[in-house]
Amino acid sequence: MDKKIKLKIADMKKHYKNGDGVDGINIDVHEGEFVTMLGPSGCGKSTILRTLGGFLSVDSGDILIDGVSVKNLPPEKRPTAMVFQSYNLWPHMTVSENLAFGLEIKKISKNEIKAEVERGLALVNMSGFEKKYPGQLSGGQQQRVAIARALLLKPSVLLLDEPFSALDAKIRSQMREELKRIQEELNITVVFVTHDQEEAMALSHRIVVMNKGVIEQIGTPEEIYDRPATQFVASFIGDMNFLMENDGSAMAVRPEDIVITKGVTEGQICGRVRTVMVLGHYAEINVEVGDQVIKAYVTRAAAEEIKPRDAVSLLFTKTCKYCA
Incomplete structure (x- = not known):
């Protein structure tokens, strides 16, 4: 400037x-x-x-x-x-x-x-x-x-x-x-x-x-x-998911940077849908992955295809990593 x-x-x-x-x-x-x-x-x-x-x-x-x-x-x-x-x-x-x-x-x-x-x-x-x-x-x-x-x-x-x-x-x-x-x-x-x-x-x-x-x-x-x-x-600004790695570091991903597809896809993180909540023009989907819950934002149209207890795969389009 x-x-x-x-x-x-x-x-x-x-x-x-x-x-x-x-x-x-x-x-x-x-x-x-x-x-x-x-x-x-x-x-x-x-x-x-x-x-x-x-x-x-x-x-x-x-x-x-x-x-x-x-x-x-x-x-x-x-x-x-x-x-x-x-x-x-x-x-x-x-x-x-x-x-x-x-x-x-x-x-x-x-x-x-x-x-x-x-x-x-x-x-x-x-x-x-x-x-x-x-x-x-x-x-x-x-x-x-x-x-x-x-x-x-x-x-x-x-x-x-x-x-x-x-x-x-x-x-x-x-x-x-x-x-x-x-x-x-x-x-x-x-x-x-x-x-x-x-x-x-x-x-x-x-x-x-x-x-x-x-x-x-x-x-x-x-x-x-x-x-x-x-x-x-990362945790203070906006919503963020943190996934702990084996080395103690944390991988962070925004809910809007997650693509959800039904079924289990090899090579992707897989889990089971816990809740689907429509929040106006978009929906929040919470997915159980092991002992963690990952939050994702999707369009309402995409949310209509997904129901609680469905097995889903998660693709992260953008992530950050923070050292232990």
Whole structure:
């Protein structure tokens, strides 16, 4: 990528008193890039985000935005804006007043603030809600206002800490699409934190997969999914079958990379169908192979030919191998 580096995290370390934290963090985020920190709870992704925003100090290493170190600056002095899971809107202020608050601190004129507030609300499809209070809005609407408020500060880097996790599935999906549209429209640089792999895959230009305070892999969604660098990444991203080999290594295969045929075929892995489950436009078939169960995804048409207890053969079209 030939775009300039907007954010650079250089050999950053942050440990808590209990020993948890992150170590050896090196990430370059380019201008206009959407980078997601992905991993299970407690892996360190929110720790990194909070050090970027200035809410946590770093033990060592550096954080540079537009080539300038910000590691010793307080949050209000950094060219960042953060959107939290909990919205953090002032309940006693109207939507308009919430959006104007940060601009008033910057001593911007009233006319300019009014224009900016209108622009921000239009950007998140909330025009006409200026006089509403947060308590009169749904969770999704409150999060739209929180995003608009952050964008009006014109940050060099927008930080989002699991902003959609409190929303129900349908609203969360809508908000993802809205955020993707806004990010591309404004070409803003975003660092996003989530434990939801589907969210990360849908939104990101690149994903940073975290585990126990260290980075397991950095790559595009396609690279992370198709070529997971470690067994942890393979198991965390999408569904994966692991077949243990005699040498203790593991062969991994995605359910969609398995072709099932009825009957026993010499040279292929054979087993017996345990369950067939239709899941909308495709079906999941679970096959008992020895003491393991292998999951495969097939078309509904293919599933109609296969019944529980049928003897079947499995052909793997793509696999990964991980050493013991």
